[in-house]
Amino acid sequence: MFAEIITIGDELLIGQVVDTNSAWIGCELNNIGIEVLRITSVRDRGNEIIESIDNAMKRADIVLMTGGLGPTKDDITKQVLCDYFQTKLVFDDSVYKNIKRILGNRVPMNKLNKSQAMVPENCIVINNRVGTASVSWFERNGKILVSMPGVPQEMKTVMGEEILPRFKTRFIADIILHKTFLVKNYSESVLAETLEQWEESLPEFVKLAYLPSLGIVRLRLTARGHCQTTLQKELDEQSLALNKILKENLINDDASLEEQIGKKLRSLNLTLSIAESCTGGNASARITTIPGCSEYFKGAIIAYHNNIKIALLDVPKAVLDVYGAVSEETVIAMAKGAMKRLNTDCSISISGIAGPDGGTETKPVGTIWIASAYKNEIRTMKQEINRGRGMNIERAVNNAFLSLLEML
Amino acid sequence: MFAEIITIGDELLIGQVVDTNSAWIGCELNNIGIEVLRITSVRDRGNEIIESIDNAMKRADIVLMTGGLGPTKDDITKQVLCDYFQTKLVFDDSVYKNIKRILGNRVPMNKLNKSQAMVPENCIVINNRVGTASVSWFERNGKILVSMPGVPQEMKTVMGEEILPRFKTRFIADIILHKTFLVKNYSESVLAETLEQWEESLPEFVKLAYLPSLGIVRLRLTARGHCQTTLQKELDEQSLALNKILKENLINDDASLEEQIGKKLRSLNLTLSIAESCTGGNASARITTIPGCSEYFKGAIIAYHNNIKIALLDVPKAVLDVYGAVSEETVIAMAKGAMKRLNTDCSISISGIAGPDGGTETKPVGTIWIASAYKNEIRTMKQEINRGRGMNIERAVNNAFLSLLEML
Numbered sequence: 031m032f033a034e035i036i037t038i039g040d041e042l043l044i045g046q047v048v049d050t051n052s053a054w055i056g057c058e059l060n061n062i063g064i065e066v067l068r069i070t071s072v073r074d075r076g077n078e079i080i081e082s083i084d085n086a087m088k089r090a091d092i093v094l095m096t097g098g099l100g101p102t103k104d105d106i107t108k109q110v111l112c113d114y115f116q117t118k119l120v121f122d123d124s125v126y127k128n129i130k131r132i133l134g135n136r137v138p139m140n141k142l143n144k145s146q147a148m149v150p151e152n153c154i155v156i157n158n159r160v161g162t163a164s165v166s167w168f169e170r171n172g173k174i175l176v177s178m179p180g181v182p183q184e185m186k187t188v189m190g191e192e193i194l195p196r197f198k199t200r201f202i203a204d205i206i207l208h209k210t211f212l213v214k215n216y217s218e219s220v221l222a223e224t225l226e227q228w229e230e231s232l233p234e235f236v237k238l239a240y241l242p243s244l245g246i247v248r249l250r251l252t253a254r255g256h257c258q259t260t261l262q263k264e265l266d267e268q269s270l271a272l273n274k275i276l277k278e279n280l281i282n283d284d285a286s287l288e289e290q291i292g293k294k295l296r297s298l299n300l301t302l303s304i305a306e307s308c309t310g311g312n313a314s315a316r317i318t319t320i321p322g323c324s325e326y327f328k329g330a331i332i333a334y335h336n337n338i339k340i341a342l343l344d345v346p347k348a349v350l351d352v353y354g355a356v357s358e359e360t361v362i363a364m365a366k367g368a369m370k371r372l373n374t375d376c377s378i379s380i381s382g383i384a385g386p387d388g389g390t391e392t393k394p395v396g397t398i399w400i401a402s403a404y405k406n407e408i409r410t411m412k413q414e415i416n417r418g419r420g421m422n423i424e425r426a427v428n429n430a431f432l433s434l435l436e437m438l
Numbered sequence: 439m440f441a442e443i444i445t446i447g448d449e450l451l452i453g454q455v456v457d458t459n460s461a462w463i464g465c466e467l468n469n470i471g472i473e474v475l476r477i478t479s480v481r482d483r484g485n486e487i488i489e490s491i492d493n494a495m496k497r498a499d500i501v502l503m504t505g506g507l508g509p510t511k512d513d514i515t516k517q518v519l520c521d522y523f524q525t526k527l528v529f530d531d532s533v534y535k536n537i538k539r540i541l542g543n544r545v546p547m548n549k550l551n552k553s554q555a556m557v558p559e560n561c562i563v564i565n566n567r568v569g570t571a572s573v574s575w576f577e578r579n580g581k582i583l584v585s586m587p588g589v590p591q592e593m594k595t596v597m598g599e600e601i602l603p604r605f606k607t608r609f610i611a612d613i614i615l616h617k618t619f620l621v622k623n624y625s626e627s628v629l630a631e632t633l634e635q636w637e638e639s640l641p642e643f644v645k646l647a648y649l650p651s652l653g654i655v656r657l658r659l660t661a662r663g664h665c666q667t668t669l670q671k672e673l674d675e676q677s678l679a680l681n682k683i684l685k686e687n688l689i690n691d692d693a694s695l696e697e698q699i700g701k702k703l704r705s706l707n708l709t710l711s712i713a714e715s716c717t718g719g720n721a722s723a724r725i726t727t728i729p730g731c732s733e734y735f736k737g738a739i740i741a742y743h744n745n746i747k748i749a750l751l752d753v754p755k756a757v758l759d760v761y762g763a764v765s766e767e768t769v770i771a772m773a774k775g776a777m778k779r780l781n782t783d784c785s786i787s788i789s790g791i792a793g794p795d796g797g798t799e800t801k802p803v804g805t806i807w808i809a810s811a812y813k814n815e816i817r818t819m820k821q822e823i824n825r826g827r828g829m830n831i832e833r834a835v836n837n838a839f840l841s842l843l844e845m846l
Binding site (some may be wrong): 040041042043044045046048049050052053054055056058060066067068069070071072073078082101102103119126137138141142143152160162183212214218219222223229239240241248270277290294296304306308309310311312313314315317318319321322323324327328329330331332333334335337338341344371372373375386387417419420422 | 448449451452453454455456457458460461462463464465466468473474475477479481486490495504508509510511512545546549550568570591594625626627628630631637647649656657670684712714716717718719720721722723725726727729730731732735736737738739740741742745746749750752759777779780781793796799825826827828829844
């Protein structure tokens with residue numbers, strides 16, 4: 031079973047908006063054994079949208095579209111679908127009622143909102159619980175096309191509640207199992223060489239993929255077939271083999287580092303605090319992406335200015351004067367200060383020069399010190415790669431999380 | 439001048455990685471008057487890559503590709519390009535030297551890295567200053583195809599330093615000018631209705647686009663033509679017209695809210711601190727995306743746990759007991775506490791229930807209180823929409839930034 035995704039909107043092509051819908055849809059379809067062949071982003075032009083639909087319908091069994099369903103002038107998807115499927119727009123009372131419900135008292139019903147109650151005839155119309163744009167589901171010659179709103183939260187809601195359940199019951203698809211690992215201390219090419227022989231010995235129905243991240247390589251084994259038990263057994267055996275090759279450098283968990291930290295802290299009944307300087311809140315923001323993190327995460331101090339490091343993290347002024355803010359001594363003091371001031375069992379601290387400016391001869395841009403502390407133990411590391419402000423920050427947070435995980 | 443973008447890699451189609459390259463490329467090309475017609479993401483399969491190239495070369499003058507240039511097995515782009523352009527891979531000494539330089543002492547040169555020194559014959563090879571994968575630039579029948587690495591930082595570096603300058607000198611393209619505005623207090627549909635008459639009166643060469651965000655609508659006017667002066671004059675006049683219609687709801691700045699805050703604080707010589715609870719570091723992380731923010735941002739306290747609100751932000755225990763952590767009284771105390779403890783002129787504070795759990799009858803999920811303080815003035819607002827944890831947090835940060843901007 032093959033699918034294609036078409037995302038519509040000038041804003042995608044001029045780069046004002048990053049298309050995050052496609053990756054989310056791809057991931058969800060993959061989980062139920064539907065493979066995405068291609069993702070196409072097109073402009074708000076009728077003929078270009080029609081050409082993309084036509085090509086996708088030739089190659090794939092399912093075409094999922096997002097965007098172009100809003101109330102404004104450039105939202106032309108419904109009319110284009112009518113042209114393509116030779117039908118017309120008709121008024122739908124249940125969609126109209128849904129629009130009224132969604133707008134509530136906040137927004138008056140105007141003619142543009144009313145136009146959203148016009149839907150293509152000869153298709154299944156599915157209401158959108160969290161927005162005013164409805165979903166159109168077409169079936170022609172054994173193929174399915176579904177047009178969904180482009181607002182990510184609305185797309186995810188209708189897809190999760192309405193579209194995926196229908197796909198699941200309709201299609202007896204292949205079973206696809208994934209197992210993902212994190213690998214520390216290896217570059218992608220050295221890892222590929224180390225694993226070459228093992229990779230070649232994998233059976234035909236198991237595939238290995240490399241997904242490089244910052245300071246870490248993500249490996250994914252995918253098994254595909256009809257028998258869940260066989261697939262699972264093979265993945266388990268290959269995981270064992272991989273563990274033998276990579277030993278302590280392999281993390282047998284496909285969860286994100288922040289999820290792993292959450293699980294670990296929860297199971298050990300420990301609390302965490304963070305002291306950040308150059309990462310400016312990114313470590314805390316990632317920890318708090320996990321719902322329920324308030325059970326183990328007490329808070330953080332973003333000590334951008336040195337005075338804050340002194341006043342709120344008890345970093346001795348002498349340490350800053352002698353070693354500087356970007357030093358092993360400072361991150362040790364910050365980690366201790368965070369544990370004490372926020373009264374936690376563990377902490378992470380980060381201080382460095384994220385760039386683009388602020389580097390010196392001895393401490394060039396990209397120099398970032400990291401400490402992780404657990405009770406009386408403190409580990410430190412120095413990161414020394416400059417790949418630009420954003421990537422330096424992301425890598426530092428990854429390294430701090432890895433370092434804490436190792437200690438726990 | 440039209441371009442298409444092709445991004446290559448299974449990881450894009452199974453949703454393990456979001457394609458951020460295309461938006462960045464789209465934005466850069468747009469700035470120099472090259473319009474992106476289509477973005478296609480394809481799997482690591484030779485025939486599918488070739489089909490996409492072939493179609494793109496028919497429609498566009500320029501095709502930009504990213505991905506599939508790494509050292510591992512699934513990296514097949516170079517071979518595919520050789521097949522398509524009927525040429526072969528040859529060893530390139532300058533690329534080999536560059537690979538050695540990049541790997542330095544950190545990573546040993548192995549046969550996989552060495553294979554990256556094999557490049558297509560009959561194309562211009564451009565070295566990658568920040569990575570091991572080189573760029574191939576093909577010209578055939580007046581059309582250009584450029585294959586670049588998929589690692590975003592590497593792509594951005596080669597594109598910015600090598601590819602865009604060549605495009606700029608080669609093509610006398612249309613001039614495209616944009617002006618972007620932020621609009622407060624309007625939903626997209628009410629705004630569209632308000633602006634309908636004005637929009638219809640716009641000259642042919644000026645286009646209006648709506649880019650909805652959370653708690654704010656972004657409007658973009660685009661003027662396209664050959665004469666910079668005419669275009670600029672028209673944009674200026676239409677901006678004036680828009681200001682007359684939307685008055686104080688229009689923000690005449692196309693910079694992000696965090697950039698605008700930075701500019702404002704810098705020009706007024708003021709300092710900022712932040713006290714965050716449910717947003718967990720996201721407000722600070724956004725403030726610190728701006729290089730040089732250390733001039734005005736002193737730091738933040740992420741007070742996830744109530745004890746931290748008391749200990750580090752001086753929120754009276756009685757306030758928490760009587761009104762709760764999610765209350766106007768608490769965010770006022772947090773904002774005051776941040777200003778005092780971090781010794782700043784202004785502050786922002788946020789406390790709420792981001793979800794998915796933690797809601798009550800009187801304070802459902804999505805209830806978020808926000809305060810902004812400037813010297814003796816404090817403004818508060820209550821956000822009451824639940825669109826899921828991530829969107830609730832993003833909207834709260836937007837609202838806090840807007841509120842601070844209004845005060846300054």
